[in-house]
Amino acid sequence: MVEICALASGSNGNCYYIGNQKDAILVDAGISRRQILERMNRVRLDPFKVRAIFISHEHRDHFRGVRVLSKHLNIPVYMTAPTYENSWTPDRPxxxxxxxxxxxxxxxxxxVHTFSKQHDAADPCSFRIEQGGINVGVMTDIGKPCDNVIRHFSECHAVFxxxxxxxxxxxxxxxxxxxKNRVASEHGHLSNHQAFELLENHRTDSLEVVYLSHLSAENNRPDIALEAFKDLSAACSVRLTNRYAPSEIYQIKNEMVAR
Known part of the structure; x- marks a missing residue:
């Protein structure tokens, strides 16, 4: 069984939890240590199961809390060398x-499968986490669905x-x-329409749940995002993340994947 939870998702901070019965990782730590621990406690996730943090890129909404959280939990932080070198020095773990x-x-x-993507950062990456035949993707801050994104997305049972x-x-x-041009560029962000097309064209029958993530506070609304995906609601569960609160914990069970 794999458990997933979006602890924070938005331009003010991002942090995603993926874990099993014994171990867990976080992807990004863009809110403070205090907020991450408080939100984990709110949904009864054990922070001391977390064995590592993976950083997608150096923008502070993905990086802000990593140094203090890593020190508190005494765990390593994985990132590329250009991400480390282009990050804000006081935040470096x-x-x-x-x-x-x-x-x-x-x-x-x-x-943890690491792969390059298109975004306006030094060396942006996304991740597919595999365990016992279950695959979870964390795919945000993408200007355009490149071949890497499409290939890893098509293997996912759950995806942020x-x-x-x-x-x-x-x-x-x-x-x-x-x-506006930056956001809409091939190194900016995915629109509702682009995300829908990726889901429509490249999902498989094994995809259980999609969490719509990194919604803009100025250029999107939860109801508009959900409406954009309504035609696919029968194919998989489409859910929202929140910038101010953790999502519910979603469990993916091996026996469901094996069917």
């Missing part, structure tokens, strides 16, 4: 471990998938023109 995109990192019984903006809200909204 002492227990830094380097990976190269494409590496598979073993954490207990879990295998970016659905950052509604195109009408973005182009008619308050952002300055250069920021």
């Amino acid at each position: 002492s227990q830094y471990r380097r990976f190269v995109p494409g590496d598979i990192v073993d954490v207990g019984e879990m295998k 998938l970016e659905s950052n903006y509604d195109e009408d809200m973005l182009w008619s909204g308050p952002y300055p023109w250069h920021l």
